[in-house]
Amino acid sequence: xxxxxxxxxxxxxxxxxxxxxxxxxxxxxxxxxxxxxxxxxxxxxxxxxxxxxxxxxxxxxxxxxxxxxxxxxxxxxxxxxxxxxxxxxxxxxxxxxxxxxxxxxxxxxxxxxxxxxxxxxxxxxxxxxxxxxxxxxxxxxxxxxxxxxxxxxxxxxxxxxxxxxxxxxxxxxxxxxxxxxxxxxxxxxxxxxxxxxxxxxx
Numbered sequence: 001x002x003x004x005x006x007x008x009x010x011x012x013x014x015x016x017x018x019x020x021x022x023x024x025x026x027x028x029x030x031x032x033x034x035x036x037x038x039x040x041x042x043x044x045x046x047x048x049x050x051x052x053x054x055x056x057x058x059x060x061x062x063x064x065x066x067x068x069x070x071x072x073x074x075x076x077x078x079x080x081x082x083x084x085x086x087x088x089x090x091x092x093x094x095x096x097x098x099x100x101x102x103x104x105x106x107x108x109x110x111x112x113x114x115x116x117x118x119x120x121x122x123x124x125x126x127x128x129x130x131x132x133x134x135x136x137x138x139x140x141x142x143x144x145x146x147x148x149x150x151x152x153x154x155x156x157x158x159x160x161x162x163x164x165x166x167x168x169x170x171x172x173x174x175x176x177x178x179x180x181x182x183x184x185x186x187x188x189x190x191x192x193x194x195x196x197x198x199x200x201x202x
Contacts, residue, residue: 032137040181128174
């Protein structure tokens with residue numbers, strides 16, 4: 001059983017807290033491996049994945065209007081058993097673009113920096129934290145976004161440090177994973193020797 005299989009099983013073993021939906025959040029600093037793990041989790045649980053990269057209002061969007069929009073457009077409708085709908089942020093245009101429908105899934109994975117904030121605690125079945133060294137994260141980020149984005153990345157890393165210190169996200173997580181998707185905390189849910197996701201990024 002992989003780590004993703006174990007997290008999926010843990011989520012499915014508890015009652016739904018978001019209406020009929022079991023919510024799993026995958027949080028952690030940018031470039032730590034969240035996207036890769038969320039994809040594995042989606043496969044294991046047959047889950048729908050929502051990427052917060054599609055909801056941030058640009059490089060300064062970690063806090064601000066992010067959570068009110070996510071709550072109003074997605075979480076509250078799902079809590080009532082209704083489909084959600086959010087407006088995708090187009091990073092190239094620097095503006096919100098088309099609307100994206102969110103059906104009512106059995107399991108929803110919300111992946112991204114800030115997904116595990118305190119406000120999600122009453123809703124989440126499992127909270128996952130993925131971490132990696134800062135230098136590795138920056139290398140991954142610039143490989144994806146280009147060296148012109150270095151100043152944005154450095155500011156984002158400062159913003160997320162402040163956010164995580166305020167929210168105690170790492171300390172509140174049910175499962176903590178390293179940059180390769182290996183368990184570093186959470187033996188009550190996951191076998192620490194379970195295989196992770198080699199080469200994880202995102």
